[in-house]
Amino acid sequence: MAGSDTHEREQGSDFLPRFDGNGLVTAVACDADSREVLMVAYMNAEALQRTRDTGLATFWSRSRGALWLKGETSGHFLRVQEIRVDCDQDALVLLVRPEGPACHTGAVSCFYRRLDGEGLHRIAD
């Protein structure tokens, strides 16, 4: 990428998302209040557009190969308050208000275990 393109992408006000070879950007959903990371998922251009249009976090499911409105089955939607974009525009942070547990296991966050020594230990919610 030419230097001027990099400068514009990093410092400019144009939204120029950089989708990877699979057409995806990484999206990190964080609780708008606690700032805790709730989940990490991926968006293609359509998922991103739907998220912006509806205010409800919509991802691309890599395992199912399909658009995925988070909460469509569970009712646990993530209402997007703000979208932040990183320096090289290949990752997003979604500040959200969750309408229930963000994790399909029922945990508030998908990150409910910490790595310690060789094993995982559950963190109190």
Next chain:
Amino acid sequence: MAGSDTHEREQGSDFLPRFDGNGLVTAVACDADSREVLMVAYMNAEALQRTRDTGLATFWSRSRGALWLKGETSGHFLRVQEIRVDCDQDALVLLVRPEGPACHTGAVSCFYRRLDGEGLHRIAD
């Protein structure tokens, strides 16, 4: 994946990281105090092992195709206080103490712009 494997991966205490087709897991570095997301990067097995061995966040640079000790050039290391693992073990949260700006642009976080309407707006540090 068989159901029992899924159960063990989601509920068990064994660390069984799921590297993607490129041999990577997504790693989200968050400030251990403020909980703000500082950067999103990727780790292969070696980067993860080095991070665990040294306590300094080490990634795999997808653009350079090389291991990347964050701060090796700038001195702005990320000291890892805790590693959290998500339900299906393909993403990590690193709670870190940054020894300087996390972003190569000099910003505290790489996520220094919010998306608003069609454009990006800088957030005060």
